[in-house]
Amino acid sequence: MKTVEMVKVAKEVLRNAYAPYSNFRVSAVLFGEDGLFTGVNVENASYGLTVCAERVAVFKAVSEGKRKFEKILVYTPGRENLPYPCGACRQVMAEFFGEDFRVIVANDSEEEQFTLGELLPFNFKR
Numbered sequence: 001m002k003t004v005e006m007v008k009v010a011k012e013v014l015r016n017a018y019a020p021y022s023n024f025r026v027s028a029v030l031f032g033e034d035g036l037f038t039g040v041n042v043e044n045a046s047y048g049l050t051v052c053a054e055r056v057a058v059f060k061a062v063s064e065g066k067r068k069f070e071k072i073l074v075y076t077p078g079r080e081n082l083p084y085p086c087g088a089c090r091q092v093m094a095e096f097f098g099e100d101f102r103v104i105v106a107n108d109s110e111e112e113q114f115t116l117g118e119l120l121p122f123n124f125k126r
């Protein structure tokens with residue numbers, strides 16, 4: 001699946017983002033052999049309970065028995081910030097995906113692509 005198609009899906013599901021506190025809306029599209037899963041950020045009045053879009057997508061997939069994926073696109077609208085995954089999301093992705101798994105971050109003016117190994121070298125594994 002091409003990045004442009006993933007961005008299209010990310011824009012569609014963004015309407016479900018629940019971000020009344022930060023107003024920073026994020027969506028994620030996880031894609032690979034096991035199909036396509038989406039996620040959005042879900043905030044809470046108790047701010048620390050917020051879950052990022054990436055983690056929602058990964059947990060939706062894993063909870064349905066799907067773990068074979070090649071990449072994730074993380075999208076936020078606008079032309080300023082790029083939604084680089086937070087440290088917690090990097091660690092969660094490292095639990096299930098290898099160092100060649102690709103992470104694409106995009107907004108309405110640019111996109112950047114990394115491998116998970118670049119984003120989280122020396123990740124903690126047991």
Ligand code: THU
Nearest residue numbers: 022024026041052053083084085
């Ligand atoms: N957020 C994500 O969903 N993914 C990212 O990659 C960066 C941060 C969310 C969490 C919170 O709801 C909002 O963005 C502001 O931090």
